Amino acid sequence: MEFDSVCGTKLVLGLSLSSSPVMVEPNTMGSTIQTCTRLDQFDKGVTVIKPCFEPSLTLGLSNNHGDTNHKKTHILVTGLGDDHGVLYQQDSTVISGGGSSLSNMTAKREREVGSEESERVSNDNNYSRVVSATSVDDVEDDDDCVNGRKKLRLTKPQSALLEEAFKHHSSLNPKQKQELARELKLRPRQVEVWFQNRRARTKLKQTEMNFEHLKKCCEKLTDENRRLQKELQELKALKSSPPFYMQxxxxxxxxxxxxxxxxxxxxxxxxxxxxxxxxxxxxxxxxxxxxxx
DNA sequence: GTATTGAGACTACTTACTTCA
DNA sequence: CGTGAAGTAAGTAGTCTCAAT
Structure with missing residues (x-):
């Protein structure tokens, strides 16, 4: 397959169709290929080559489990900077319309990818999208890419901004997510994951604090119980030998x-x-x- | 009005990786 | 330098809600 972007970048991809997800080593531009099942629909007969912040190539079929009824092919290569152009081009590998019997995992992955991409390309159907990666700036964090799995390390300013945003809202609506992602030059999915993990960390910290508090309460009650037991013993002792005023x-x-x-x-x-x-x-x-x- | 279904958002847990003592 | 612990980005599975049908 060959795609030309309007900014003059030529991306040549050799693809082989199969019914299982395709995972390949990072390409020479540092991009990765991941499974992806979401198709974005645009004007009939075109596949979009669109700017993206992070260099990664997503390629896969909607059918991760051998269901031959769903042979959507999604090719997504991300990595262009904001100043890159968009090209729509037909993807001839699309065979059938969108199915709904994907596995949960596949469906979720599809949704996730789709949700973050759908805000850039509004239509959604049987057409694949190709986004080429050419920006050197955008390729730089591919140094973190090992074994096809990305381990991004957020920069301090990015973390600070995310923390700031988290102070205002512990969860984001799609618009806020998109806005923040654009500001941070991250994918919306990354912002979403950061917020999920941040919420988890907050909850964990809160749980630890609650545990400490309850532990102190428990210790306090134990002491109180001990004191009362002692008092009871004293009272029992008094009862067994009543002093003069008991008479x-x-x-x-x-x-x-x-x-x-x-x-x-x-x-x-x-x-x-x-x-x-x-x-x-x-x-x-x-x-x-x-x-x- | 009710049942079904799919999408999206979320949590809990896990994995893979980085950093640091 | 090797190693284990801690921190964290990302993956996975499941639940819940809501809107469309």
Whole structure:
């Protein structure tokens, strides 16, 4: 296949059709080929060669799982700078219309690629797009491309801008995403991924903070429990050896001086172990009476 | 009005890679 | 210099919502 862009760049691609995704080594321009299933539709009979910020070549069929009913071929080569032209050219490899029985993974990949590209090319159907990569600037980060998988390292200004955007919105609408991607000279998909990962990091951090908080609460409650157990032991000890004031008439002891609760003269049948009504705790001069109430 | 379906956005988890101690 | 841990960009699978039919 051969495509000419309006800016004079000639891109010659040798393609072989198969029913499985095509993965090849990065080409000499540093571009990569990835699977892609999304087709963008434009004026009948043309394939667009369109500017893109990052040099990568996407090539694949819609059918990742051997479904021969869907033989859309999508060729996407990204990498032009903003100043490059656009060319529409027919892709003769398109065989049939858009199917809907793609696997989830394929469908998602299709959607992802399609969503980011569809804002540049509005139509969507049976035509493949070719975007050539010629800009030296845009090829520079292909040094990070290893084994066909891109490991981009965002620059500090890019990260700063993304962080700034994240402060305002933790998620982006398509327009904001597109705008940010344009500003950062990244693909919208990269912006989207960054926000997804950023949200995940935020959530993880929040979870860690919550864990620490709960841990402290737990420790505090453990201490409190320990203190109360100790107090209970002391009260039990007092109960087993009542001091002189326990021998006073019951009527004089029936009211708690702190909570003014009237004590029950009946034998204590304590269902709730924390119920203190039957305990003469208010008589213990060494503990705070209100703590038990 | 209801059921179905596909797209898109999202989360959770994982992988691959880079950086740094 | 080699190595493991930490950080992170990107891939994958699944869920949910919503609009179109």
């Amino acid at each position: 006073l008439p019951a009527a004089t002891l029936s009211m708690c001086p702190s909570c003014e609760r009237i004590g029950d003269a009946k034998p204590a049948v304590v269902k709730n172990p924390f119920t203190m009504a039957a305990k003469p705790h208010f008589l213990n001069p060494f503990t705070n009476p209100s703590a038990a109430c």
